[in-house]
Structures are given as structure tokens and as C-alpha cells.
Amino acid sequence: xNALLKHRLTWPVLALVLLLLLNQxxxxxxxxxxLQDGHLYGSLIDILRNGAPTILIALGMTLVIAxxxxxxxxxxxxxxxxxxxxxxxxxxxxxxxxxxxxVAVALAVVAGLVLGLWNGFLVSVVGIQPxxxxxxxxxxxxxxxxxxxxxxxxxVSNDSYQSIGAGFVLGLPISILIAAAAFLAAGLLTRRTAxxxxxxxxxxxxxxxxxxxxxxxxxxxxxxxxxxxCAAVAGLMISSNVTAADANNAGLYIEMDAILAVVIGGxxxxxxxxxxxxxxxxxxxxxxxxxxxxxxxxxxxxxxxxKALVVIIVCLLQSSRARTLLKQRRRPVxxxxxxxxxx
Amino acid sequence: xxxxxxxxxxxxxSIEFPGVxxxxxxxxxxxxxxxxxxxxxxxxxxxTLIKALTGVYAIDSGTITxxxxxxxxxxxxxxxxxxxxxxxxxxxxCPNLSIEENILLGREPHRRGGIHxxxxxxxxxxxxxxxxLGHLDPGSVLSSHSIAIQQLVAIARSVQVDAKVxxxxxxxxxxxxxxxxxxxxxxRSLRDNGVAILFVxxxxxxxxxxxxxxxxxxxxxxxxxxxxxxxxxxxxxxxMMGKELxxxxxxxxxxxxxxxxxxxxxxxxxxxxxxxxxxVGNVDIALYEGQILGLAGLLGSGRTETxxxxxxxxxxxxxxxxxxxxxxxxxxxxxxxxxxxxFSSENRKxxxxxxxxxVRDNLVLAMQASQGWLRRIPAPQQDQLTEKFIAALDIRPAxxxxxxxxLSGGNQQKVLLARWLITNPKLxxxxxxxxxxxxxxxTQIQKLISTLAADGMSIIFISAExxxxxxxxDHIAVLKDRRMVADLPNDGVTMEDVMTIIAGSAA
Numbered sequence: 001x002n003a004l005l006k007h008r009l010t011w012p013v014l015a016l017v018l019l020l021l022l023n024q025x026x027x028x029x030x031x032x033x034x035l036q037d038g039h040l041y042g043s044l045i046d047i048l049r050n051g052a053p054t055i056l057i058a059l060g061m062t063l064v065i066a067x068x069x070x071x072x073x074x075x076x077x078x079x080x081x082x083x084x085x086x087x088x089x090x091x092x093x094x095x096x097x098x099x100x101x102x103v104a105v106a107l108a109v110v111a112g113l114v115l116g117l118w119n120g121f122l123v124s125v126v127g128i129q130p131x132x133x134x135x136x137x138x139x140x141x142x143x144x145x146x147x148x149x150x151x152x153x154x155x156v157s158n159d160s161y162q163s164i165g166a167g168f169v170l171g172l173p174i175s176i177l178i179a180a181a182a183f184l185a186a187g188l189l190t191r192r193t194a195x196x197x198x199x200x201x202x203x204x205x206x207x208x209x210x211x212x213x214x215x216x217x218x219x220x221x222x223x224x225x226x227x228x229x230c231a232a233v234a235g236l237m238i239s240s241n242v243t244a245a246d247a248n249n250a251g252l253y254i255e256m257d258a259i260l261a262v263v264i265g266g267x268x269x270x271x272x273x274x275x276x277x278x279x280x281x282x283x284x285x286x287x288x289x290x291x292x293x294x295x296x297x298x299x300x301x302x303x304x305x306x307k308a309l310v311v312i313i314v315c316l317l318q319s320s321r322a323r324t325l326l327k328q329r330r331r332p333v334x335x336x337x338x339x340x341x342x343x
Numbered sequence: 344x345x346x347x348x349x350x351x352x353x354x355x356x357s358i359e360f361p362g363v364x365x366x367x368x369x370x371x372x373x374x375x376x377x378x379x380x381x382x383x384x385x386x387x388x389x390x391t392l393i394k395a396l397t398g399v400y401a402i403d404s405g406t407i408t409x410x411x412x413x414x415x416x417x418x419x420x421x422x423x424x425x426x427x428x429x430x431x432x433x434x435x436x437c438p439n440l441s442i443e444e445n446i447l448l449g450r451e452p453h454r455r456g457g458i459h460x461x462x463x464x465x466x467x468x469x470x471x472x473x474x475x476l477g478h479l480d481p482g483s484v485l486s487s488h489s490i491a492i493q494q495l496v497a498i499a500r501s502v503q504v505d506a507k508v509x510x511x512x513x514x515x516x517x518x519x520x521x522x523x524x525x526x527x528x529x530x531r532s533l534r535d536n537g538v539a540i541l542f543v544x545x546x547x548x549x550x551x552x553x554x555x556x557x558x559x560x561x562x563x564x565x566x567x568x569x570x571x572x573x574x575x576x577x578x579x580x581x582x583m584m585g586k587e588l589x590x591x592x593x594x595x596x597x598x599x600x601x602x603x604x605x606x607x608x609x610x611x612x613x614x615x616x617x618x619x620x621x622x623v624g625n626v627d628i629a630l631y632e633g634q635i636l637g638l639a640g641l642l643g644s645g646r647t648e649t650x651x652x653x654x655x656x657x658x659x660x661x662x663x664x665x666x667x668x669x670x671x672x673x674x675x676x677x678x679x680x681x682x683x684x685x686f687s688s689e690n691r692k693x694x695x696x697x698x699x700x701x702v703r704d705n706l707v708l709a710m711q712a713s714q715g716w717l718r719r720i721p722a723p724q725q726d727q728l729t730e731k732f733i734a735a736l737d738i739r740p741a742x743x744x745x746x747x748x749x750l751s752g753g754n755q756q757k758v759l760l761a762r763w764l765i766t767n768p769k770l771x772x773x774x775x776x777x778x779x780x781x782x783x784x785x786t787q788i789q790k791l792i793s794t795l796a797a798d799g800m801s802i803i804f805i806s807a808e809x810x811x812x813x814x815x816x817d818h819i820a821v822l823k824d825r826r827m828v829a830d831l832p833n834d835g836v837t838m839e840d841v842m843t844i845i846a847g848s849a850a
Contacts, residue, residue, distance in 0.1 A: 192719065193716050193717050193718075193719045194711045194714075194715075194716045194717075194718075194719040194720070195716040197700070197704055197708075197711070198711070198712070198716050200697075200699070200700060201697045201700060201704075201708060204697045204698060204699045204700065205693070205696065205697050205698065207693060207694050208688075208693070208694050208695050208696060208697055209697065209708075210656075210675075210676055211654075211656060211676050211686065211688060211694050211695070212676075212697075212708045212709045212712055212762065213676050213677050213680040213709050213712040213713060214677075214708075214712045215677060215712070219716075272699045273699055273700075
């Protein structure tokens with residue numbers, strides 16, 4: 001029991017379960033999932049589907065943060081990816097074919113990789129602080145997206161493209177499947193290889209890592225490229241969902257949600273040990289919160305405040321110092337259970 | 344010197360940091376018209392004492408008397424008001440401003456609501472001429488001048504405020520010989536004008552050239568105050584290191600191992616006049632398979648810098664490095680490791696440990712880095728390697744999943760050693776592997792080094808403890824003032840021999 005309480009995922013999971021139960025209290029059919037026309041429907045599915053872009057971006061963000069960095073440009077990269085693909089479809093001679101959609105997706109993915117490479121270059125080769133380096137693209141990226149779309153909102157009608165955000169396979173929304181695949185791929189890529197440990201090593205102690213022979217530059221580059229890729233795919237989902245590219249509003253503030261998801265998931269902003277599962281739970285908490293706001297009928301004016309409150313509570317629950325303080329108030333005399341190995 | 348009243352009189356200064364007594368009852372007296380050298384190894388408390396005098400640190404006990412007045416400095420500004428000026432190793436002026444602006448920054452003469460630039464120029468020129476620097480253009484931008492000139496400008500600034508005490512903290516560390524002479528000329532003219540100068544430097548020769556009096560510190564305590572001309576270099580060194588010479592020479596030398604050079608073979612590593620500007624120079628090393636080379640010298644003499652050059656952690660810009668008969672340039676630790684070189688830093692915490700990772704992750708890190716990220720060392724093999732070295736090196740606790748930051752210093756050191764041993768290096772560079780660890784672990788590590796060399800590994804061994812170096816090494820390279828000055832085969836070399844070289848007045 002004690003070990004369970006100390007596990008770093010216990011509190012986020014508990015928060016998520018509590019949020020879901022709260023919804024169930026107010027809406028009896030909240031947790032039910034039903035099959036209709038061979039497709040799964042229900043609030044839980046909605047949470048997963050609407051949360052897919054945040055989950056994707058938060059995955060990339062987790063690795064960036066583990067390496068002691070941060071990527072503020074993900075929202076802008078998502079907007080660029082949507083702009084590139086929609087503009088391509090819009091201007092192509094055959095705007096509704098599968099082939100056009102495939103090329104559009106490929107172009108967007110390449111754009112994401114290139115932008116990630118740019119961020120990685122600024123951070124690891126030029127040596128600019130990550131928050132500044134990615135701030136460049138965060139602001140300039142929206143402008144780039146507008147250049148691509150010529151300042152217009154580009155609407156497209158291509159069934160294949162639309163299915164990325166709204167389609168179903170085997171009864172499940174495609175966006176959920178993409179996010180799940182990305183989650184598994186990231187997990188396998190970092191935990192089945194040594195990449196995860198090496199990223200953590202660079203995040204914990206860059207100097208010692210270099211002296212141990214790690215190629216920190218390549219590793220840093222890799223995490224930003226991965227983050228760019230995730231952002232691009234998320235951008236495709238967002239634009240496909242509304243069948244349009246909106247350079248100004250697509251993925252707006254999504255970097256904040258992603259960073260929050262990572263932090264709620266227990267990965268420290270100081271870098272080092274990370275948890276992809278934690279990030280997944282963190283992203284789900286954020287999405288569930290948005291849903292809860294609607295379920296409870298909370299007026300839109302207080303939505304953001306409500307969200308902030310829940311996030312603060314989760315973060316406080318996670319902080320061991322805050323928990324100790326709470327305990328001390330209840331029981332003035334407590335033995336610390338922190339076991340140090342002394343020799 | 345007659346017993347006049349000192350300009351600065353520090354008595355019984357103590358400063359405590361959490362868990363450490365940085366200074367313990369230290370006295371320091373600075374006299375008018377004298378250059379006073381503050382001596383001690385790294386960590387002896389020199390910088391702390393300077394910071395106490397300049398108001399950066401508050402003192403816990405003791406008194407500070409300047410010009411007969413007792414002070415309690417609450418900050419650097421108050422020390423400046425007491426006419427104490429400091430010139431630090433890194434010039435802290437505004438590089439984008441002109442020389443004259445820097446000299447008079449914050450004290451510009453005004454006229455009709457604006458700065459009186461003509462007067463600024465006049466005063467700056469006067470100060471520069473006073474220091475024999477009349478050839479400098481006061482209107483030129485500071486950054487267009489060399490570090491040496493910038494330092495002289497910093498001194499000029501302190502002269503302009505009519506400082507009675509001038510503190511020079513390692514002013515010569517990035518200057519070449521000619522620039523040092525230029526600086527010394529300025530110091531002498533200030534001294535003759537009655538300024539009390541406190542000079543801190545690692546360079547023994549410079550200290551003997553410029554100083555009249557010296558105060559020696561060791562481990563935060565005062566060793567004593569001496570007149571420079573009455574204190575031979577040998578006694579100074581033994582005072583700094585805390586060993587009486589007689590005791591040193593009487594050490595048991597029965598277990599000295601001396602292995603002959605294998606001059607017939609190709610040396611594993613051959614450094615010829617290897618160096619890096621501002622770091623270390625003149626490194627000549629020929630190291631053969633299975634040999635142990637000890638690097639001796641005072642702290643700050645360039646031992647660590649030499650190790651970093653040989654490991655590619657810093658890039659050499661002078662001389663040549665040959666590994667197994669082929670000339671090589673080491674661009675990074677990675678390339679050194681690929682040549683079979685390993686380096687365990689003296690700075691365990693900052694340059695060795697990945698604190699939040701487990702013993703196992705730390706132990707296999709270098710091997711994993713060599714294999715590349717794709718080929719992860721399989722978990723069973725990681726466990727087996729870790730268990731093997733936990734047993735072989737007696738690492739405690741014998742728990743491969745423990746976070747390394749929770750281990751004691753000696754056990755952390757063993758894990759870091761194991762990190763390199765599993766990569767099977769040809770050359771292992773150990774910088775202070777036995778520092779700060781208990782005597783049991785120390786003996787274990789010394790024994791291990793001997794065994795490794797007997798098995799054919801070459802080792803470069805750095806330690807502040809000369810006995811240790813002499814006991815383990817086949818060869819001893821002596822460093823002094825950031826240059827390698829001797830390479831002795833260890834056939835009956837005594838501590839006295841090495842210390843004579845370090846003192847080396849003939850240099």
C-alpha cells in the first residue's frame with residue numbers, strides 16, 4: 001500500500017478516475033460506450049478523440065523536456081503542417097483523390113521534420129537556450145503558416161484527408177489509433193533501445209554525459225525532430241477535423257496543454273527521468289477537464305479558472321514537499337519515511 | 344620592514360558555510376607600499392578571505408580594520424568606500440565602452456547638466472600616464488584591446504578612485520610572459536606610490552618576483568606570515584602542502600615499483616609539446632603499455648588540464664599527439680574513447696555521476712554510448728556486468744537499482760571506475776580517484792590500479808598526495824605553473840626530489 005502511494009503515477013491516475021466519476025454523478029450515461037453503425041460512441045471515446053492531438057504533442061514534449069529542453073513551437077508547427085497539406089490539396093488538379101491526400105500528408109510530415117531539425121540545430125549546435133530557440137518558431141511559425149495559406153482559411157473537401165480526424169477503423173476513430181500507435185512507437189523506440197536512458201542522462205547531467213562519450217548533440221537533435229514530427233501529425237488531425245487550415249487558430253496554446261500534461265504526468269521540467277504513461281494520463285486529465293466543464297454546465301467565463309484549479313491541486317498532490325506539509329499539519333510528529341542508504 | 348601600522352588588519356576571521364568551516368581564525372596584514380602574496384592550494388581559503396575583505400561574504404567572527412578604522416562590510420560597495428579595489432581574474436568592465444568611460448564610469452565630471460567629456464579625457468589620460476600607459480588611446484573601445492590591457496585598465500580605474508588597497512586575484516593566469524612584465528611594472532609603480540597590494544597567484548616564480556611578504560593558508564587555517572626573501576621555495580611548498588620535509592623523506596619506500604621503459608616498442612601514447620593556450624603547455628609524455636605515469640604538481644599546476652587534453656575534453660592547439668604510432672587530433676571525448684582512452688574526472692558530482700539514474704545505468708553508460716543508442720545492452724547482460732563489478736570492487740550497498748546519488752563517495756567512485764573498466768580501455772586516466780574517500784576504499788582503489796597495470800593497461804594517475812603518486816607510478820611527470828617541467832623514471836625518486844623540482848628556482 002505504501003509503495004502504491006509513493007508510485008509517481010498514483011496521484012495522476014487517482015485524479016483522472018475522480019474526474020470521470022464526478023462526471024458520472026452529473027450524467028448517468030457518462031461512462032457508457034455504445035456501438036452505433038459499427039462505430040463506437042460515448043463521452044469516453046470523445047475524450048480520447050479530442051485529446052489525440054494533445055496526446056501526440058505531449059509525447060514529443062516529454063522527450064524534449066527529459067533532455068532539459070522545452071519546445072514552445074509545437075502549436076505553430078501544427079498550424080504550418082495543416083496549412084501545407086490543405087494548401088496542397090486546395091491547389092492540386094484533383095483535390096478529392098486519395099493520392100492527393102497522401103502527398104499532402106507526406107509534405108506536412110516533412111515540414112514538421114524540417115522545423116524540428118531547425119529547433120534542434122538552434123539548441124544543440126548554436127547553443128541557444130531552448131525556451132528562446134523555440135520561441136523564435138513559435139512566433140515566426142504562425143507567420144509562415146499565413147504565408148503558405150496567403151492569409152486565408154483554406155477549406156478542403158477530400159474524404160481521405162477528412163478521415164484522419166473524423167474517420168473510423170474497426171469501430172474506433174482513426175485519430176485515437178494514430179495517437180495509440182505514436183504512443184507505442186515512442187515507448188518502444190526509447191525503452192527497447194538505449195535512447196531513453198541516454199536522453200535522461202543528457203537531461204540529468206550534460207557535462208558528465210559528454211565525458212562518458214555520449215553524443216549529446218545528436219540526441220538533442222533527435223528529440224526536437226521527434227517533437228516536430230508529433231506536432232505535424234497533430235496539425236494534420238486538427239485541420240482534417242475541421243477540413244480547413246486556419247493559420248491563426250489551429251493548435252493555439254496547445255504547447256501549454258502539452259507542457260501541463262507532461263508535468264502532471266510526473267516528468268520534471270528540470271529534465272531527467274520521464275514517464276510516457278504519465279504524460280498520457282496527464283493529457284487525458286486535461287481533456288477530461290474540458291469535457292467536465294461542459295458536463296457540469298460551468299459558465300464559459302470561469303472555465304479557465306476551473307481548469308487552473310484542478311491542475312494546481314494535481315501538482316500539489318504530486319509534490320512530496322506539499323504532502324509532507326499537509327501531513328505535518330495533521331500529525332505534528334511524523335517519522336520521515338525517506339530511506340537514505342548510508343555506508 | 345619596520346613595524347608601522349598596517350593599512351589592512353584582519354584578525355581571527357572565521358567564515359562558516361553549512362557544514363564547512365571555510366576560514367578558521369585567519370589573520371592578514373597588508374602594509375603600505377608592499378606587495379603581499381596570499382598563498383595556499385585550491386580550497387585553502389584564499390578566495391573566501393578575499394571575499395571577506397571585499398565585503399562579498401559576511402564574516403562570522405573576527406575584526407576587519409582598514410586605515411585604523413574598524414569595519415563591518417555589508418556589501419562590496421562599502422568595501423569600495425573604504426578604498427579597497429579589486430581586480431578579478433575575469434575583467435569586469437564594460438567591453439563596449441571606451442577606455443576613458445570605463446576608467447571614470449559612475450564618477451564622470453559634469454558640466455551644465457551633461458558629462459564634461461574634455462575633463463573625462465584629461466583625467467583618464469593623467470591616470471594612464473601615471474601608470475606608464477600613455478600610449479593607449481583613451482577613446483578606443485575596451486574590447487579592441489587584449490585581456491592584459493583590459494586588466495591594466497581595470498587597475499587604472501582603481502588608481503583613479505585613489506585606492507589604498509588593491510587586490511589582484513589571479514591577474515596573470517591568462518597573460519603571456521611579456522604581458523606579465525608589463526603588469527608587474529604597473530604593480531611596482533603603484534607600490535612605490537604607497538598602495539598596499541594583495542597578490543594572489545598560482546605561479547610560484549611570479550610570487551617570488553613581485554611580492555615582499557606572504558601569508559600562507561591551508562585548509563582554512565593560517566599557517567603563518569613570512570617575508571618572501573626569508574622563505575625558501577621548498578619551505579613554502581611544504582607549508583602549503585602541510586608536510587614537514589623530514590617526515591616526508593623518511594617515508595617507507597620499500598614497495599616502490601619501477602618498471603623499465605620498453606623503448607623498443609611503439610609507445611601507446613606519445614605527446615610532444617602538447618598544449619592549449621590559457622590552459623597548459625609543454626606536455627611531453629611517452630607512455631608504454633602497462634605503465635603507470637603519475638602526474639605530480641601543486642593544485643592548479645595544470646594536472647587536470649593535461650588529463651583533459653589527452654582525453655579530448657579540451658582541444659589541444661599546440662604540439663602533437665600520437666597514439667600507437669599514428670598522429671591523432673582528439674576533437675571530443677567520444678573520439679578519445681574510440682582510441683581506447685578513458686578518463687575519470689576529479690569532479691565526481693559534476694563530471695561523473697548521473698545522479699538520478701541507478702547504479703546499473705551509470706555503470707553501463709560509457710559502454711552503451713560506445714555501442715550507439717540502437718544496440719541496447721540487453722538487460723540480463725547489464726545486470727550481470729553490474730553484479731560482477733559490485734562484487735569485484737565491493738560496492739555497497741550491493742543493489743544495482745539504487746540511485747547512485749544515494750551512495751557514499753567511495754562507492755560512487757568505484758561505480759565510475761567500473762564504468763570505464765567494462766569498456767576495456769587501453770589507457771585509463773584517473774584524476775584524483777582517491778580524493779575524499781575513506782581509507783579502506785582508497786587502498787582498494789590503489790590495489791586495483793596496480794593490478795590493472797600488471798594486466799597490461801596503461802594508466803595516468805593524478806593525485807594531490809605525493810606519497811601515493813610515488814608509490815604507484817613507474818614514471819613521474821612534474822607540472823609547475825601550467826607547464827610540464829620534468830619526467831622522471833621512478834627509480835628511487837624521493838618526495839624531496841619532486842618538491843625540489845616544483846620549487847625549482849632555476850626555472
